Amino acid sequence: MALNVLFIGGTGQISYPCVERAVAQGHHVSVFNRGLRGDPLPAGVTSITGELGSAAYADLAKANYDVVCSSSPSRRIRSPAISRYFPAIAASTSSSRRPRSMKSRRVIM
Numbered sequence: 001m002a003l004n005v006l007f008i009g010g011t012g013q014i015s016y017p018c019v020e021r022a023v024a025q026g027h028h029v030s031v032f033n034r035g036l037r038g039d040p041l042p043a044g045v046t047s048i049t050g051e052l053g054s055a056a057y058a059d060l061a062k063a064n065y066d067v068v069c070s071s072s073p074s075r076r077i078r079s080p081a082i083s084r085y086f087p088a089i090a091a092s093t094s095s096s097r098r099p100r101s102m103k104s105r106r107v108i109m
Contacts, residue, residue, distance in 0.1 A: 002027050003028070003067055004027070004028045004063070008033070009032075010033055012071065015071045020042050030065070032056075034049065
């Protein structure tokens with residue numbers, strides 16, 4: 001089953017191979033970042049450019065992502081941003097009593 005996967009960043013030494021692997025496995029992959037690197041993303045990846053805390057970042061919460069991945073070591077990126085814009089997904093990683101509809105949702109940090 002193909003998942004809708006969002007990578008926050010997605011162009012670093014750790015996350016880029018993860019993006020490639022997700023695409024190779026047939027998932028629908030989006031990458032949100034500042035667009036500062038010139039390296040192309042794998043074919044089929046949706047590139048979304050913006051800053052953390054921006055309107056573009058807030059708009060990501062309107063999409064129906066099954067998985068949100070961030071490999072950044074920054075707490076500024078990990079906890080508050082994920083919790084603010086993806087509260088249902090973030091809650092699903094911290095509670096074994098999450099609603100049945102959220103059981104497939106994951107945040108990977």
